[in-house]
Amino acid sequence: MRNCVCGVDLGGTKIGIGIVDSNGKIIAKVNVPTPVKEGKQAVLDSIVKGIEDVITKANLKTSDLLGIGVGSPGPLNSKLGIIYNPNNLPGFENVEIVKFLNEKFGTNVKLQNDANAAALGEYIFGSGKGTENFVYVTVSTGIGGGLIVNGKIFEGANSNAVEIGHMTILDGGPACSCGNIGCYEALASGTALQRFAREAVLKGEKTIIKEIAGDRDIKAEDVFKAYHRGDKLAIKLVEQEAYYLGVGMINLIALYNPERIAIGGGVSNEFDTFYDKMMETVEKRALKPSLKVCDIVKAKVNDVGIVGAASLIYEK
CATH class of the missing domain: 3.30.420.40 (ATPase, nucleotide binding domain)
Known part of the structure; x- marks a missing residue:
């Protein structure tokens, strides 16, 4: 199945990662722990592994993805693609996550505050239609x-x-x-x-x-x-x-x-x-x-x- 998107829900204790089709249906999903105590790089590595695992689980290749969307606690700057210093992610500061994931996967990456992202998901696929x-x-x-x-x-x-x-x-x-x-x-x-x-x-x-x-x-x-x-x-x-x-x-x-x-x-x-x-x-x-x-x-x-x-x- 081509033309799917990978959604990353970054949380303080776990990271939910799924492959979502154009109807808003999750066709594969993984949850990985957020190793925040192990430092910034460990969290990034966990995100990368989760994305790789869910792509495999969905029998897709990275080239099949339209892009990767990341919902994160704020404060952040969606235009610059930077997560600053969320309270529930201590040490995860000034992370250029859009640049990082773009370089890792070679696809379109967007970042947004998790609450805004949830609002958009409900708007496009749920009660906001x-x-x-x-x-x-x-x-x-x-x-x-x-x-x-x-x-x-x-x-x-x-x-x-x-x-x-x-x-x-x-x-x-x-x-x-x-x-x-x-x-x-x-x-x-x-x-x-x-x-x-x-x-x-x-x-x-x-x-x-x-x-x-x-x-x-x-x-x-x-x-x-x-x-x-x-x-x-x-x-x-x-x-x-x-x-x-x-x-x-x-x-x-x-x-x-x-x-x-x-x-x-x-x-x-x-x-x-x-x-x-x-x-x-x-x-x-x-x-x-x-x-x-x-x-x-x-x-x-x-x-x-x-x-x-x-x-x-x-x-x-």
């Missing part, structure tokens, strides 16, 4: 996302636009990992939900959440399980989660006037659980002319990190 202005929001450990404007990724002045998770939602709210307070991520991420649950349990509030978690730390999924069993604290926490998610959606609708917003990430597995409550907030407070043309939906693309990275080559 048929739109021109589209927002992708991933809600999991943190909150991230990307913006498509008139069919193109919106990057901002230096590839760091649309840090959705770091919109200020609540003045005086909880501390965020970025050093600010009251960020979207600190209030509506999976990590935030589990933090609120742990705090409530420590205060002695009556709940089955701790019973569900057992000996391990409470996770967001435990809160949702308790919610489905009618636990009063879990219901309160999930409704709070839905409220804060809704406040963020209101801001995105006001700022970008998109035709569609897609929610992905681990928390989106409970999309049907929080959707109605989230929409109560959105419908009450969003700008009506903008809300009228905007749908909020669950994201569709699986392995969006890999598919999104590949989409960088398929982008028209």
